[in-house]
Amino acid sequence: MKLIFSLFLAGFVLTVSGQVPDSTYRKAYNKAVVSLASADTTGLHATRQLLASAAVAAAFNHSLQGHLASASGDYELACKLFSQALQENDTLSDALLGRALASGKAGLFDQARADLNRLVEMRGADPYLFKLRGIAALEMVDYEAAVEDFKNGLLLAPSDAELNYLSALVRYKTDNYPEAYDNINKALTSDSLNAQYFYLRGSILMALEKNKDALADYNRALSLRPGYADALAMKGFLFYRTGDTDQALITLKLATDADPDFALPWFYTGLCQVEKELPSDALRSFDRASRLGYDDGDIFHYRGLAFIQLRRYDDACKSWKDAVLRGYRLSKALSRRYCQP
Incomplete structure (x- = not known):
């Protein structure tokens, strides 16, 4: 699930409240320059007023240039201009x-x-600002702050589909599945054609062990967005969890074909291959997932199991040691069984 901060940037419309057209500012700026150049002391008061206008004009113009830089994807330049x-x-x-x-x-x-903190102070309670600030907190893994911002946003806009989706997402990430389920249902009530919402509800339902309903939601997501790699990956994992390894491999192949650079389906493919006792294939899948950035403890654990199938015990012990270092405790028992103390 790839959360990007720009989720709402595409819908952002440049508005400058209380500002007059740019051309007026340019004229004010030019008049101020002329007045200073001619040392028109009799017009000092007017010149000061024009300079004030020119300062506003400069700020406005730099802000406008910042939006243009953002639109072109040069966010570093945009930040400097703003x-x-x-x-x-x-x-x-x-x-x-x-x-x-x-x-x-x-x-x-x-x-x-x-x-965004300053904007909330300036503008007061605003669901859009709470939404953006919550996304920033979510990206920083500050789930408590994200929950609070999305909750405050929903107090002002209880039927906002995006706020309900984001609230469901952060509650899913904190294992609060009942409240996540409530939020995602509200999001779907407001927007029943959003593939991402069905995908998230499917993941929540799978966490609640309602596998049949989860599969229905993954299929609904895929009907709305064919080739949706996230939904294909989780659908494949669902088949793996319910013991249908062959169907899992077929589905995961669709996921890796849809997005070859998505690490998760490669990892899940490796799990299936360990289950089918295809250790060399599993190691290739795990290596692919690792190269794409998957570095959680479970991949080292299952890589160790593949090494055991190949009777490469030293490599298995090294993998389990790496898994334990990443907090994957299940590897400790296998280490005690197979590895020298």
Whole structure:
């Protein structure tokens, strides 16, 4: 499940509350420059007013350039431009929001949260800001803060499908499956054609051991989004868990074909191959998952089982040691059985 901070960036519309057109600011700026160049002391008061307008113009223009940089994918430049705008006008909420979004896209979630904190102080309770700040907290694995932000957002917008989905997601990640199930049902009530929502509900149902219902939701997600690799991976894992290893391998092959760079189905494929006593194939699948970034303790545990099938006991013991170091406790019992103390 790939959460990206830009989930709502595509729908962001540039609005600058209370601002007048850019051309007016440019004219003000030009007049200020002319007044200073001609040393028109009689027009000092007017010049100061024009300079104030010009300062606002500069902030606005830098903010606008920041949005253009974000639109082109240059988030580092966008952050610099928004910061420059805020140096010129530290109350320009448009620049704060722009920097928060660009920071999130650049992975600078601390900065994003700081800007969103300030926006909440300036604008008051706003479900959109709670949503964005909750996403930043979720990305930082600060689940407690994310739960609180999504809860506050839902108090203001109880039928918001995205807020209900995000609340379900963070509760799923914290193993609070009943509340996650309640939230995802509310999301689906508001948006019954969203493949991602059915995918998440399927995962919640599988965690609740309601495998038949979970399979139905994965199939519904795939009917709405054919080739949805996440749903295919979890559907394959569901088949593995229920003992249908052959169907699991067929489904996981569809997942890796749909997204060859997605690590999870390669790991699940390795599990199936260990189950079918195909250790060399399993090791190749585990290696592929590792190269793609999968580094949890369970992959080292099952790699050890594949080595045992090949009678490579030293390699198995090394893998189980790595698994234990990553917090996978089941490997301790096997280490005691097969490995020298």
